[in-house]
Amino acid sequence: MALKTVPTTAFPDQKPGTSGLRKKVPVFRQPNYVENFVQATFDTLPDRAGQTLVIGGDGRFLNREVVQVAIKIAAANGFGRLLVGRGGLLSTPAASCVIRKYGAIGGIVLSASHNPGGPDGDFGIKFNAKNGGPAPESVTAAIFERAKGITQYRILDVPDLDLDRIGETTLGDTVVAVIDPVADYAALMAELIDFDAIRRLFAGGFRMRFDAMSAVTGPYAKAILEGELGAAPGTVVNAEPKEDFGGHHPDPNPVHAKELFDLLHGPDAPDFGAASDGDGDRNMIVAPHLFVTPSDSLAILAAHAQRAPGYAAGLAGLARSMPTSRAADRVAKKLGIQAYETPTGWKFFGNLLDAGLITLCGEESAGTGSNHVREKDGLWAVLLWLNILAATGERADALVRAHWAEFGRDYYTRHDYEEVESAATEALMQSLRDRLADLPGQAFAGLTVASADDFRYVDPVDGSVTERQGIRIAFAEDARVVYRLSGTGTQGATLRVYLERYDRDRHDRDPAEVLSPVVAAARAIADIAGHTGRAEPSVVT
CATH class of the missing domain: 3.40.120.10 (Alpha-D-Glucose-1,6-Bisphosphate, subunit A, domain 3)
Incomplete structure (x- = not known):
């Protein structure tokens, strides 16, 4: 040696x-x-x-x-x-x-x-x-x-x-x-989640489909869902991790997990559907005939977390990344706890978690987590959902609609413009920054700009300042657009445009219809086509 x-x-x-x-x-x-x-x-x-x-x-x-x-x-x-x-x-x-x-x-x-x-x-x-x-x-x-x-x-x-x-x-x-x-992780989950309640749920005929996307969560999901909790064999699909993820894109969303999405929207939909990504930190939740946005999932988990043993004492606080919808803020207000808005990136939650200021946190890009680790955790989120379903006795789709009835609905979507020339996206963002002061009061697609800024974060724990974390445009009509460049790709640049609109009373409208004016306003304000040459986004989630 x-x-x-x-x-x-x-x-x-x-x-x-x-x-x-x-x-x-x-x-x-x-x-x-x-x-x-x-x-x-x-x-x-x-x-x-x-x-x-x-x-x-x-x-x-x-x-x-x-x-x-x-x-x-x-x-x-x-x-x-x-x-x-x-x-x-x-x-x-x-x-x-x-x-x-x-x-x-x-x-x-x-x-x-x-x-x-x-x-x-x-x-x-x-x-x-x-x-x-x-x-x-x-x-x-x-x-x-x-x-x-x-x-x-x-x-x-x-x-x-x-x-x-x-x-x-x-x-x-x-x-x-x-x-x-798997062993140490599974032991931690057994401390946080009511495994016995979930065992009874599956024993009563509850049907689930979990798509591991030929990625690392497969062995964890097989061991816990089918092994520990008694889910039927075959509940976990694409369970073997593969070097190329079976040729698929291991991103849990309705585009890349389409088979699962279609199954839950089909005539013989199981009671619950979920997926996780390449390294197991993201999750997608699909109720029968209803996709649950990551923003809504965070809010619903926060509203019911105390039903799980690990959170029975309640939540110290709640945090979301800035582009995530404001649904979680509404839950925090009802619970009487602080809601924090951070830049995108899990490391920003770390200080809040270590200081004991928050218990749950999440971001719109399918990441949800708590103080049990310092990463987002896809399978944990799925297990907490199952714990809540077992404790309430509600169907997943009914639970979501009950949440909207209580808090209203934040209609939400994200448009990604992938592999765009970096210079083009930088020019788009700089053009927005140059016009921030002039945008309030202007109307676009029937929406009036109420405020516009470049998100600046001051960490409440150590006082550190993080600049230029995304352009926020708020409209008087309780709608919002966020523009941000993603740092997770390896080629060119990805422009992410986040669009949301709140409706207190009407919860079953077509999201595309509700958000259509917001989409039009977002494209007009930033001149996306002019800067990128793209008339449409690469992916809509």
Whole structure:
């Protein structure tokens, strides 16, 4: 066993984004590309000697190879113990769970979340801190600075480890423990959720379909839903994680999980439908003949969370990302708790969670979570939904309509313009910023602008300021448009346009009809077609 110090040349493009370093697979396959970034990450942890580190990922193409590299570099850098998911697998929320449970210094999480996989797909590496959440900007900035100046990395020259056998191996002074990727997560869920109530629900004939999208949540859903809770065999479909996600886009929405969506809208719809994404942190909820928007899902979970054992004491507070609809705010007001509006990115919830200011949080892009981990958690959200259905005895669609009757309905949709030239989207956003002061009072498509700003967030915990987090346009008619550039893609730029309109009394209208004036106003205000050359969005969710 030899420790090698390998000379290397820095890559200029290793700046982590909102969710770590994401690039196309061929970029990561460049010689020393992975090694440089992993070593740069470890170099920002001066107290790493003897510490525990968690390693795992979503099983996409390149996952196993990079897990092996990370193990060998970690052992060469003095970590005392490595916890590695069997097969190199750990869902993102499970990685957070393991980091927190075993007091690790952090974790290397390999994922590009909901992005496509395969040899020509996407890959990602991120570092999660000791609280289990994504590294804050101060850490990712330090990683980038180190990556820009790196000249060598350290690695053990040893054969690859057997990742498919649970047990311990010693590499020098480092113990490598291959662990069951599901066990610790399942134990945590049993503490939070009333498993007995859900068992009775399934025993009574409740039918469900869970689409794991050939991604990492498959083994978790099979073990918990079918194994622990007694759901019928076959409840979980596409349960085997595949390197290319079976050729599908593992993003749980009505477009990419269309088979599930159609089933729940068909003549023999089961009682409940759900899906999760590539790394297990997102979720889609579908009631019989009714799609539940992520914004509504967060609000409904908040309204009923106390029905689950883990939240019986009530909620300390609630947070949503700025583009998420205001439905959750209405629930917070009734509960008498604080509602926080944060920039997009789960790390912004981390400070609020660590300070005990909030218990539940979520964002419109299918992410929902609580203080049990520091990541969004797709399967947890599904289990909490099942707990609520078991406790209320209501059908899922009836529960949603009862919520609208009490709080009103926030009609909501998102238009994505994908892989647009970056210069075009930047010009669009700058044009909006230049006109913010002039927009109030102007009318577009029958709607009158009441206010317009560029969202600026002041963290209530540490006072840090985050600028330019999205253009908000509010209309006098209780409608809203948000424009934002996404940081999760790997090619070009994605313009996301979020559209919502509140109706207190009419809840069963066609969302497309309700939002039509808002769509028209949004396109006119930003001149989307003029800037991007796109007459229509790439995806509507």
